[in-house]
Amino acid sequence: MTHQTHYQAQLAQSSVNPSLLCGHCNSILSPSKIFRNPGDRDFDGSCAVIGLCSADDCGSVNCCDDALSRVDNPSRIVDLAS
Numbered sequence: 001m002t003h004q005t006h007y008q009a010q011l012a013q014s015s016v017n018p019s020l021l022c023g024h025c026n027s028i029l030s031p032s033k034i035f036r037n038p039g040d041r042d043f044d045g046s047c048a049v050i051g052l053c054s055a056d057d058c059g060s061v062n063c064c065d066d067a068l069s070r071v072d073n074p075s076r077i078v079d080l081a082s
């Protein structure tokens with residue numbers, strides 16, 4: 001049984017199109033790895049949007065709520081339409 005540590009995704013503001021960075025290794029989080037919290041116990045229930053780091057040696061679970069709240073139009077990063 002593993003205990004996953006949750007990180008806070010960081011917002012990369014240097015690029016024209018904003019992107020989210022892994023709070024652990026600063027890799028860009030692929031939009032395909034960002035999704036609404038399915039409510040599983042594996043994820044932090046207090047986090048609405050989850051981003052999984054795709055770096056081979058990382059794989060951290062990131063909470064994207066705070067970063068996305070600072071983006072004017074989060075849909076530019078990821079399509080969260082349900």
Ligand SMILES: [Zn+2]
Nearest residue numbers: 022025053058
């Ligand atoms: Zn990472």
